[in-house]
Amino acid sequence: MTDRAHDEAASVGPRCGNNPNVRLSPGDQQAVDEFKAYLARRKAGGPPERDPFGPESESGNAG
Secondary structure (H helix, E strand, C coil): CHHHHHHHHHHHCCCCCCCCCCCCCHHHHHHHHHHHHHHHHHHCCCCCCCCCCCHHHCCCCCC
């Protein structure tokens, strides 16, 4: 079973939103879509907004 998973991973490539051969989980796909929308708004010159993945977004940094 491990060999099959290894062969599948080798044929698909790295697991990331930039690789069209990878099927992302719904949560991962949502994160990629939200970040792409953020980049599109930023490129369009909309009002400045907080970076959704900046240091302020990490839990535990509210104090």
